[in-house]
Amino acid sequence: MPDLINLAGAAWASEQLPLRWLEGDDSCDCMYQRIGEWKNPYLGSTHQIRLCCVWAELVKLYPQFVQDVPVYWDNNQIEPVHGPQQWDSEEMDMPLGLWYRQLAVREGRPLAEVREEYKYKQNLRPKKVSPGAGRESKQPDARTVRMALLDRLVRQGWRPEDAIAVFERQDREEQRAKGR
Numbered sequence: 577m578p579d580l581i582n583l584a585g586a587a588w589a590s591e592q593l594p595l596r597w598l599e600g601d602d603s604c605d606c607m608y609q610r611i612g613e614w615k616n617p618y619l620g621s622t623h624q625i626r627l628c629c630v631w632a633e634l635v636k637l638y639p640q641f642v643q644d645v646p647v648y649w650d651n652n653q654i655e656p657v658h659g660p661q662q663w664d665s666e667e668m669d670m671p672l673g674l675w676y677r678q679l680a681v682r683e684g685r686p687l688a689e690v691r692e693e694y695k696y697k698q699n700l701r702p703k704k705v706s707p708g709a710g711r712e713s714k715q716p717d718a719r720t721v722r723m724a725l726l727d728r729l730v731r732q733g734w735r736p737e738d739a740i741a742v743f744e745r746q747d748r749e750e751q752r753a754k755g756r
């Protein structure tokens with residue numbers, strides 16, 4: 577295990593190559609980081625585009641096609657979720673880049689400013705939660721998930737009875753698969 581830890585991150589540093597961009601690497605000030613990557617072993621090359629930064633430029637040209645909404649639309653719930661949620665992973669501490677962004681949202685300050693301040697306050701970064709206290713144990717029930725899906729389908733043009741018929745068919749198939 578220590579070998580693995582030493583190895584992590586060393587692979588790219590060992591060669592004279594630019595740092596590989598990865599989502600969540602906190603190498604730009606975009607709220608949501610997106611990296612486009614195309615590569616092929618037979619071409620021996622990798623093509624990366626920092627899509628989030630390209631989008632940021634596009635957004636300046638076409639602000640009418642952008643909406644920023646101050647709620648989290650959870651696909652598994654009908655009601656929008658207000659306010660940043662507490663970190664609740666049982667597996668890992670809050671990723672650094674995400675923590676800076678959450679602080680920026682909470683404090684209503686520019687990301688760069690927050691990063692500069694909090695990089696010296698790493699002890700405040702939210703830690704992983706104890707087993708059983710995490711998000712896995714707080715998943716919405718199956719009925720809520722289905723109601724949320726129905727809500728989206730209807731707004732996308734489905735007739736409710738058609739969507740419900742599909743749900744019922746899926747349930748029957750699931751039951752049959754279980755019976756096997």
Ligand SMILES: [Zn+2]
Pocket residue numbers: 604605606609610626627628629630
């Ligand atoms: Zn970016």
